[in-house]
Amino acid sequence: MTNLQMPKVEQSILSMKDKIVSDFENILDSKNILFDDDEIRPYETDALAAYKQKPLIVVLPETVEQVSKILKYCNENKIKVVPRGAGTGLSGGSLPLADCVLLGMGKFNKILEIDYKNKCVVAQPCVTNLAITHAVQDNKFYYAPDPSSQLACSIGGNVAENSGGVHSLKYGATTNNLLGIQVVLMDGTITRFGGKTLDAEGYDLLGLMTGSEGLLGVITEVTVKILKSPEVAKAALIGFSNIEDAGRCVSEIIAKGIIPAGMEIMDKALTKATNDYCKAGYPVDAEAMMIVELDGTESEVNELINRVEEIAKKNKCSSVKISRSNEERLKFWAGRKAAFPACGDLAPDYMCMDGSIPKGKLAEVLKAIQKMSEKYQLPVANAFHAGDGNLHPLIMFNANDPEQMRKTEEFGSEILKYCVKVGGALTGEHGVGIEKRELMCEAFNDTDIQQQLDIKKALDPNSLLNPGKVYPILRKCAEEGRVHVHGGKTKFPDIPRF
Amino acid sequence: MSMEEKLNSQTSLDFKSSVLKPETEEQIADIIKRCYRKNIPLEIQGRNSKKNIGRNFQTQKILDLSNYSGIIKYEPEELYIKVKSGTPLKEIKEAIDKKNQQLAFEPIDFGPLFSGKSNEGTIGGVLACNFAGPRRFKYGSARDHLLGFKGVNGKGEIIKSGGTVVKNVTGYDLSKILTGSYGTLTVFTEVAIKVLPKPDSVKTLVIANPHLKKGLEYLSLALASSSDPSGAVFYPEFFSKEFTFNDLTNEGPFSAIRIEGSKLSIDERIKRLIQELKVDKKDVSILDPEQSHIFWENTTSLKVFSNLKGNLLRAVVPPSETFDVITKLKPFNVKYFIDWGGSLIWLQLDKLTANDLKRIKELILSFSGYLTVVKIEESLKSSVDIFSIDEIRYKISEKIKESFDPKRILNPGKMYSGI
Numbered sequence: 001m002t003n004l005q006m007p008k009v010e011q012s013i014l015s016m017k018d019k020i021v022s023d024f025e026n027i028l029d030s031k032n033i034l035f036d037d038d039e040i041r042p043y044e045t046d047a048l049a050a051y052k053q054k055p056l057i058v059v060l061p062e063t064v065e066q067v068s069k070i071l072k073y074c075n076e077n078k079i080k081v082v083p084r085g086a087g088t089g090l091s092g093g094s095l096p097l098a099d100c101v102l103l104g105m106g107k108f109n110k111i112l113e114i115d116y117k118n119k120c121v122v123a124q125p126c127v128t129n130l131a132i133t134h135a136v137q138d139n140k141f142y143y144a145p146d147p148s149s150q151l152a153c154s155i156g157g158n159v160a161e162n163s164g165g166v167h168s169l170k171y172g173a174t175t176n177n178l179l180g181i182q183v184v185l186m187d188g189t190i191t192r193f194g195g196k197t198l199d200a201e202g203y204d205l206l207g208l209m210t211g212s213e214g215l216l217g218v219i220t221e222v223t224v225k226i227l228k229s230p231e232v233a234k235a236a237l238i239g240f241s242n243i244e245d246a247g248r249c250v251s252e253i254i255a256k257g258i259i260p261a262g263m264e265i266m267d268k269a270l271t272k273a274t275n276d277y278c279k280a281g282y283p284v285d286a287e288a289m290m291i292v293e294l295d296g297t298e299s300e301v302n303e304l305i306n307r308v309e310e311i312a313k314k315n316k317c318s319s320v321k322i323s324r325s326n327e328e329r330l331k332f333w334a335g336r337k338a339a340f341p342a343c344g345d346l347a348p349d350y351m352c353m354d355g356s357i358p359k360g361k362l363a364e365v366l367k368a369i370q371k372m373s374e375k376y377q378l379p380v381a382n383a384f385h386a387g388d389g390n391l392h393p394l395i396m397f398n399a400n401d402p403e404q405m406r407k408t409e410e411f412g413s414e415i416l417k418y419c420v421k422v423g424g425a426l427t428g429e430h431g432v433g434i435e436k437r438e439l440m441c442e443a444f445n446d447t448d449i450q451q452q453l454d455i456k457k458a459l460d461p462n463s464l465l466n467p468g469k470v471y472p473i474l475r476k477c478a479e480e481g482r483v484h485v486h487g488g489k490t491k492f493p494d495i496p497r498f
Numbered sequence: 499m500s501m502e503e504k505l506n507s508q509t510s511l512d513f514k515s516s517v518l519k520p521e522t523e524e525q526i527a528d529i530i531k532r533c534y535r536k537n538i539p540l541e542i543q544g545r546n547s548k549k550n551i552g553r554n555f556q557t558q559k560i561l562d563l564s565n566y567s568g569i570i571k572y573e574p575e576e577l578y579i580k581v582k583s584g585t586p587l588k589e590i591k592e593a594i595d596k597k598n599q600q601l602a603f604e605p606i607d608f609g610p611l612f613s614g615k616s617n618e619g620t621i622g623g624v625l626a627c628n629f630a631g632p633r634r635f636k637y638g639s640a641r642d643h644l645l646g647f648k649g650v651n652g653k654g655e656i657i658k659s660g661g662t663v664v665k666n667v668t669g670y671d672l673s674k675i676l677t678g679s680y681g682t683l684t685v686f687t688e689v690a691i692k693v694l695p696k697p698d699s700v701k702t703l704v705i706a707n708p709h710l711k712k713g714l715e716y717l718s719l720a721l722a723s724s725s726d727p728s729g730a731v732f733y734p735e736f737f738s739k740e741f742t743f744n745d746l747t748n749e750g751p752f753s754a755i756r757i758e759g760s761k762l763s764i765d766e767r768i769k770r771l772i773q774e775l776k777v778d779k780k781d782v783s784i785l786d787p788e789q790s791h792i793f794w795e796n797t798t799s800l801k802v803f804s805n806l807k808g809n810l811l812r813a814v815v816p817p818s819e820t821f822d823v824i825t826k827l828k829p830f831n832v833k834y835f836i837d838w839g840g841s842l843i844w845l846q847l848d849k850l851t852a853n854d855l856k857r858i859k860e861l862i863l864s865f866s867g868y869l870t871v872v873k874i875e876e877s878l879k880s881s882v883d884i885f886s887i888d889e890i891r892y893k894i895s896e897k898i899k900e901s902f903d904p905k906r907i908l909n910p911g912k913m914y915s916g917i
Contacts, residue, residue: 115816115818116722117718117816117817117818118816118817118818119721119722140724161667162667162671164665168664168665169664172638172642173665173667175642175671175674176638176642185894189890191890191891191894193891195816195866196816196866197814197815197816197841197866197867197868198634198635198639198814198838198841199628199630199634199639199641199678199814200868201678201868201870201885201886201887202678202885202887202891202895202913203675203678203679203683203891203894203895203898204628204641204674204675204677204678204679205675205891205894205895205898206674207641207671207673207674207675207677208670208671208672208674208675208898210671210674211667211670211671212670212671216670228721228722228723228724228726229724230724230726231724251575254575254577254695255574255575255597256695257598257695257696257697257698258695259694259695296726296759296763297724297725297726297759297763297766297767297770298766299760299762299763299766300759300760300762300763300767303760303762303763304760356661356663356664356665356666357663358573358576358662358663359575359576360573360575360576385665388663388664388665389576389663389664389665390665423661423662423663424661424663425661425663425665425666425667425668426668427666427667427668428663428665428666428667429665429667430667431667432667432668432669436668440668440669443661443668443669444658444668444669447655447656447657448657448658448659448669449669451651451655451657451672451901451902452659452669452670452672454901454902455670455672455675455898455901457901458894458897458898458900458901459894459897470669471669
């Protein structure tokens with residue numbers, strides 16, 4: 001971020017580098033300790049690639065005991081630790097700090113157990129989301145949450161971010177599909193929350209850890225529920241000549257008691273871009289295009305998809321097409337799933353925002369975004385998980401132009417503030433990370449944030465685990481942060497800015 | 499005006515009274531703030547439907563939320579209802595029923611168990627205890643249905659988290675840590691609850707089968723089938739007598755599997771399920787929608803334990819372990835039924851000793867499960883652990899408690915001694 005402040009770099013830690021490396025050699029194999037510039041460069045950023053910072057040292061532990069020893073050592077020596085899974089996060093949650101040890105979990109990449117009797121899979125955290133489904137699909141099971149990065153993103157990262165996906169209206173996000181985790185706390189404590197049963201007794205520490213963005217503990221093992229694959233899935237591809245009709249159609253589908261497996265809307269700009277990109281057969285003249293997917297048993301799906309078609313027609317759709325085969329259904333989705341690369345073709349860079357809004361406010365919010373687009377003179381295309389109100393505007397810009405970079409950030413912030421204003425949320429599934437950190441005050445007041453910081457303090461009293469993420473540093477009561485800011489002026493003008 | 503005076507002016511309550519019945523969020527915050535300053539512990543109450551669950555503890559004052567009630571906003575198309583925490587569950591269910599919606603997690607009605615008549619309590623109490631009914635394995639628990647809240651922590655500060663939208667990952671998910679915390683961390687004030695459409699229709703496949711092993715197998719197969727069930731229970735002989743079914747003459751143990759959805763699909767799914775389970779037609783009864791509703795309501799309200807004199811325990815184990823667990827429980831002379839597709843065992847013990855409870859608890863833990871004491875003889879209550887916890891989780895829970903309620907004034911000791 002052009003003006004993003006990160007926690008103060010501790011010079012004393014930088015100067016300890018050689019000693020830390022040699023101490024780590026007592027904990028793990030020296031080949032798993034990286035500190036040369038060239039070796040650590042791959043770890044300098046995640047999928048929020050506009051922001052880069054090389055860590056002091058990268059460690060790649062292979063066992064939970066090593067993770068525990070590393071954290072204990074760092075805790076005792078007041079060294080910051082940034083955990084990292086597959087590095088596909090979109091909010092900068094694993095952006096390193098100059099004086100941090102980056103804890104790369106990449107070697108934890110095995111599925112430990114497939115347990116059909118209890119309908120769950122036990123996996124190490126860096127197994128990819130899709131690998132879990134691949135491991136059980138021959139027996140017609142699958143893992144439900146499907147973030148668009150599922151080919152690459154790790155299950156541990158999914159837990160840290162509470163990732164969703166296009167099917168989360170019906171099947172929930174990670175938190176609703178997770179049974180247990182093994183976790184290591186900053187002081188080196190190894191423990192388990194949950195297991196293979198539902199609703200473990202006591203405080204729901206599993207629920208607290210889920211979505212805590214690597215600030216409360218390092219996940220070393222994950223147990224997820226697997227579901228029987230639906231027998232049939234069908235999709236309807238529906239065009240609308242205005243966004244209001246599309247919005248009304250969404251509301252009426254829900255009001256009529258139908259919970260689709262997925263319900264996506266794309267605006268005209270994105271419909272055209274994706275159709276040009278992968279020839280998905282989209283109605284490119286439509287102002288809004290909707291994909292509604294139903295899954296379940298054949299008779300149920302057939303009945304419901306007919307009802308969806310009727311509702312669409314009643315709401316003045318301009319076109320409607322029902323998939324006749326699984327291939328055709330997948331073709332409907334191909335365009336939607338190519339939304340990012342399609343925008344990549346239109347501009348040198350794009351930034352994907354991630355707000356949540358009440359479904360009924362879609363038309364209002366899209367119009368407001370259009371106005372902002374004109375104001376900032378930056379094109380935008382919108383994808384919307386209509387079922388659960390999760391809006392992904394893609395702002396197109398050129399990152400090499402500092403002025404455009406600045407305007408893009410402002411544009412993005414204005415969109416998210418608007419989402420909060422209409423009753424939505426700053427982030428639906430990408431997390432706060434560094435990207436939306438300073439916007440937290442839009443959603444929470446000081447007392448709310450202080451309560452969350454008190455929880456952080458309970459589990460990580462020295463604030464060493466992934467500091468500088470999620471919670472604003474420029475907040476009024478900055479005593480919990482490691483940086484003290486007075487009157488907007490930084491006390492340490494020489495600290496790095498990204 | 500000083501802060502103290504300002505707070506006083508907002509509260510028309512007599513603070514001297516031992517039962518405080520606030521009507522506004524400000525009053526709740528004011529009461530807790532005063533108690534925080536003066537180190538006065540509080541017992542948090544709704545409609546006392548689950549008062550007996552948890553450890554015994556004594557407080558100087560009671561914070562009674564039954565006058566803090568009402569629906570704040572209901573938006574059926576946005577799939578949420580926002581209510582004050584003291585709102586009776588019954589009122590919420592009636593309101594959303596008018597729009598053909600429901601609380602899909604089927605909160606347990608403990609009324610019949612403790613008092614012989616229905617008392618579903620308040621939504622605040624439902625969230626505080628986090629018990630879900632037969633639909634748990636498909637739709638989640640209370641913790642999965644709380645979208646956001648406002649509440650008052652142990653310092654008397656009003657805090658909030660989440661919102662009214664389903665997808666929201668802004669900050670820590672405090673809705674989760676508070677749900678199931680038995681009022682020991684924060685007093686909920688306003689809660690936004692996810693609602694879902696009611697299914698068009700429902701039918702239930704009842705299969706008579708004499709053996710537990712076979713019964714469990716049916717549940718497991720049903721859950722792994724493509725018939726998409728939303729309830730799967732097993733009642734053994736002792737309790738099966740409490741149920742009569744239209745065309746089933748066999749009066750023995752049975753498994754019951756609920757199928758919900760569109761009318762057309764239900765018949766097809768049940769037909770296929772019968773084939774998949776390879777059951778004989780003569781052993782099968784299909785409950786129509788009306789009978790189904792009654793059956794599942796009776797299961798959710800623990801009808802078989804109405805006015806129970808003895809003890810009731812609730813064990814949750816991985817379904818693969820259930821058969822062995824029950825076999826090993828036989829010497830304790832338990833009466834049981836099984837819910838959640840084989841994972842939840844309700845255990846009735848007419849007589850119980852502290853030593854037996856300890857042994858049962860160890861047994862359940864050894865099978866990677868957990869055991870909660872729901873109802874226990876008063877003479878035993880103060881001498882046994884109601885909830886189980888290991889040393890590490892106790893230490894973490896202690897710190898979490900400290901972060902919300904540093905002076906331990908909210909339901910102190912309700913879950914664990916010292917928390």
